[in-house]
Structure formats: structure tokens, C-alpha cells
Amino acid sequence: MKVTKIEVLEAELSGQDGIASWHHVFARVHTDEGVSGLGEVGMAYGTGARASGPMILALGERFVLGHNPFSTESIWERMLRKSFWAEGGGPVVFGAMSAIDAALWDIKGRVLGQPVHRLLGADTPTPLRCYASQLQFDWGKKSVNLVDATQYREAAIRAREEGYDCVKVDPLMIAGDGSRAAKLRGILTPEQRRTVRARMEAVRDGLGPDIDIILELHSFTSTAGALQVADAVADLGILFMEEPTHYNGPRAHNRAARKSPVAIAAGERLYTRWGFLPYLEAETMDMIQPDVGLVGGISEAVKIAHLAHTFDVGVQAHVCGSPLATAIALQFEAAIPNFEIHEHHTYALKACNRDLFLEDLQPKAGRFNVPTAPGLGMTLSPDAERSMVKTFVTA
Incomplete structure (x- = not known):
């Protein structure tokens, strides 16, 4: 062939x-x-x-x-x-x-x-735990920039009612006028810190005490700002703080990770096993988030996962793409020993995305069945x- x-x-x-x-x-x-x-x-x-x-x-x-x-x-x-x-x-x-x-x-x-996960040597697992990702864009048929804390609470309630036991939200990304926030580097203002606290409190209130929250920062913040955010919400039971700062070198990230009262997840803008190794060696990532569509594909993502496994670090693939990206991530996650949780992005709910493929990959009650059709099955x-x-x- x-x-x-x-x-x-x-x-x-x-x-x-x-x-x-x-x-x-x-x-x-x-x-x-x-x-x-x-x-x-x-x-x-x-x-x-x-x-x-x-x-x-x-x-x-x-x-x-x-x-x-x-x-x-x-x-x-x-x-x-x-x-x-x-x-x-x-x-x-x-x-x-x-x-x-x-x-x-x-x-x-x-x-x-x-299916690919069997080619990689794995049994088909029980349905994988997944989380509702990026609630700042709402959780429904249309993407909407949420501003008011009450809107964050309502989005959290919708995700909870669909059976998710974990959500992810960026409380800084959307400015008070509904636009994408700017000038998030450096020390955050008192108003920004109040906004973060109000939105995160609203999410926790909508979810109740028994659902996990991942705090997303998208690398928009510097070390100082990320630590301010972590300190402001540490009492709300945050599972991970994601991407506290940039990847242009490990120093800023490592400093934030060592001082943060919240565990750290990151990795969607790192490539190959060599990109992840300095952070694993520094012990500053509590969960890695390789994007299988960026790190070098399935072949390399599996190597990265096994590398992280030697450092006792779990894996959650970053997923923000079409249903094919979801299928690729599920096959990868089903095959590795240190899978933690699957990301289901709010964009994955939208008709424009779902209509690209005949297969409509959606979780049920916060759990994803791994497809067993040949290959990626799409x-x-x-x-x-x-x-x-x-x-x-x-x-």
C-alpha cells in the first residue's frame, strides 16, 4: 500500500x-x-x-x-x-x-x-469523564460573551443539569462591555479582581459544592496577575488553574506554579515531547493538556503522555476543533494510562460545527463513549x- x-x-x-x-x-x-x-x-x-x-x-x-x-x-x-x-x-x-x-x-x-485506541494496545474503556468548557461563551446553541455574574450562574446551572460534574470558565476574558478584555498583563486592578470573584462565586453557586471547576486564564495574565486570581478564588474549590502565563520560556510559568495555591494545568501551545519536558522536570504542571492536532499528532501525543506518566502527571487533551478533533482526542485518551478528563468545548455544541460530519459526537450525562468504528470513525x-x-x- x-x-x-x-x-x-x-x-x-x-x-x-x-x-x-x-x-x-x-x-x-x-x-x-x-x-x-x-x-x-x-x-x-x-x-x-x-x-x-x-x-x-x-x-x-x-x-x-x-x-x-x-x-x-x-x-x-x-x-x-x-x-x-x-x-x-x-x-x-x-x-x-x-x-x-x-x-x-x-x-x-x-x-x-x-479503532485507533485498540491499535495502540488499549481495551475500550468505560465512558470517559468530560467537562463543559468555556462557560464565558455560554452553554447552548449560540456563542455569547457573558458579562453579568448572574449569566455565569445560569450557564453553570445548564451544564450541571445536563449531567456534567466539572466545568471550565475564564472569568477575565470578557470585559464589562461584552468585548474581549485587553491589557490583562501586569497587576490586575481592584475592579478586575472583583469581577473575577463575582463571576467565580456565581459559577460555584450555580454548580453547588460537588462539581469541579477549572479556572481558565488563556495565558492572558502575567505571573503577578495569575497569582492575584488564584488567591482570589482559592477558597472556591478550584480543581486546576489553566495557562497562568505565557510559554515563551518556562520561568514565568514556573514562578506562578510554585507560588499558586491552586494546582496548575497547561500545555495547549507546547509542541512535541521536548516542549513538555522542561515543565515536567521543574514539576510545575499538575496536569498536561497537549492538543493532538498540534503536538505532532497521535504518534507524538502518546509519547508525551507516557513521558508525563513517568512524572506522575495526568493528561487531558486540549480540544477546540471540529468533531474530528473530538474523535482524535477520544482515541488518544482511551489509549493512555494517565487520562484524567476530556474537554468538551462550548463550540462543539454549535450547529455549524456539528454539521461538518455525519457522526455527532456528544457526551451523555457528562460521560463520553469512545467510538469503536474502524480508524477514527468519522x-x-x-x-x-x-x-x-x-x-x-x-x-
Whole structure:
């Protein structure tokens, strides 16, 4: 079996269902035996997704076409070592590698008639615990920037009533006028600290005492501000504080982690096992959050999880993408020994996202059944695919 074609499919969904920035980039790898596989770049949000499509084609043309899709380790090493820019690269090159790698695993599973987690040596687990993520955008059919503390309480109640026993919320991201907050670096003002406290108190009140809360900061804060937030909410029973500061070097993060009264989770903007190692060695991540669509794909995410396992650190994949990203994360999480909890983003509830695939992956009562169809088990909707922009390279 050989790879004969690498295809990129892009879906521009920005502005739909209240999502400001939402651009999906998929890789589809074709073989000479008529079996194809799908992967996704983990850059649907923010800025830069469009750069990953050409990178998929460049890597695919040089290092994947003509090779056996089962040779995932050999292909991964070629992309890393011979592309030049992957040695020390960032989200564009590693996102492209991730999409290609996932597509190859999808092919392997489809050929062998097994889900990816079984190819990785794992039994199908009991349904995985998951949490309702990003309540500051509400929890429903439309994404809405929540401002008032009462709105945060109501969103928390909705998640609780659906059976979730954990939620995640960023209490700083939305300013008082409903826009995205700016100037969050440095020491936070008394007003900002009061807002954080009011919103987090409201979430706790809506959830009651027996549901976990993950505090999200999105790396918007500096060390000083993150510690102010941690001190302000430590008594509310916070499970983790996520991304207290930037990843441009470990010092700021490590300082925040060592002083924080709240445990730390981070990692969605780190790439490969080498990116995670300094933080694990410093013992400043209590849970890692690799994005399988950015770290180097399934092949690399499994290595990262096992690396973290040697440091007794748990794993929760960062998931903010299409239903395919959810499927990839579930297969990965089902296969590792140190899985903690699965992220179900509020964007995953939106029709524009759910309509991309025939399979609608949603948890039941806060628990996710891991799919057992061959490969990743996902099928692009023909209607959705017709609206996508396609480019490709062939052998």
C-alpha cells in the first residue's frame, strides 16, 4: 500500500453561531488501495490556520507521497528531521504534521477494521469523564460573551443539569462591555479582581459544592496577575488553574506554579515531547493538556503522555476543533494510562460545527463513549464538503 494523494480541505465558519474566528483545516490522505484517512490541524481558532494548509501539502509531497501509510514512525521522523523548520518549529509545521499523522492512523484502523485506541494496545474503556468548557461563551446553541455574574450562574446551572460534574470558565476574558478584555498583563486592578470573584462565586453557586471547576486564564495574565486570581478564588474549590502565563520560556510559568495555591494545568501551545519536558522536570504542571492536532499528532501525543506518566502527571487533551478533533482526542485518551478528563468545548455544541460530519459526537450525562468504528470513525458530510476549499498534491 502506498500514499498516492494528499488533500487539504478548508472550512471557513467564522461568524457562524456567534463564533468570531473559526477556520478548519483538514488533511485527507489517499492510497492506491482506495482507502483514505482524515486528520485535522488544531488551529481552528485564533489567527494562522490558513498557513497550515500549504504546509500539509509541502510536507506531504516531500515526505509522505509514495510511502506506506503504516510507516507512521518513519514518516514522522522524516518530517521532523528533514524539513529543517520542524527542528524547533511552531504550530504551523507541527499542526500540519499532526493532521498527516492522524490521517495515517485513520487509514491503519480502517484497513485493519479496528479503532485507533485498540491499535495502540488499549481495551475500550468505560465512558470517559468530560467537562463543559468555556462557560464565558455560554452553554447552548449560540456563542455569547457573558458579562453579568448572574449569566455565569445560569450557564453553570445548564451544564450541571445536563449531567456534567466539572466545568471550565475564564472569568477575565470578557470585559464589562461584552468585548474581549485587553491589557490583562501586569497587576490586575481592584475592579478586575472583583469581577473575577463575582463571576467565580456565581459559577460555584450555580454548580453547588460537588462539581469541579477549572479556572481558565488563556495565558492572558502575567505571573503577578495569575497569582492575584488564584488567591482570589482559592477558597472556591478550584480543581486546576489553566495557562497562568505565557510559554515563551518556562520561568514565568514556573514562578506562578510554585507560588499558586491552586494546582496548575497547561500545555495547549507546547509542541512535541521536548516542549513538555522542561515543565515536567521543574514539576510545575499538575496536569498536561497537549492538543493532538498540534503536538505532532497521535504518534507524538502518546509519547508525551507516557513521558508525563513517568512524572506522575495526568493528561487531558486540549480540544477546540471540529468533531474530528473530538474523535482524535477520544482515541488518544482511551489509549493512555494517565487520562484524567476530556474537554468538551462550548463550540462543539454549535450547529455549524456539528454539521461538518455525519457522526455527532456528544457526551451523555457528562460521560463520553469512545467510538469503536474502524480508524477514527468519522465521515465528512457531503453537504459540508461541497462548500470546502480543496487543494492537493499527487504522486
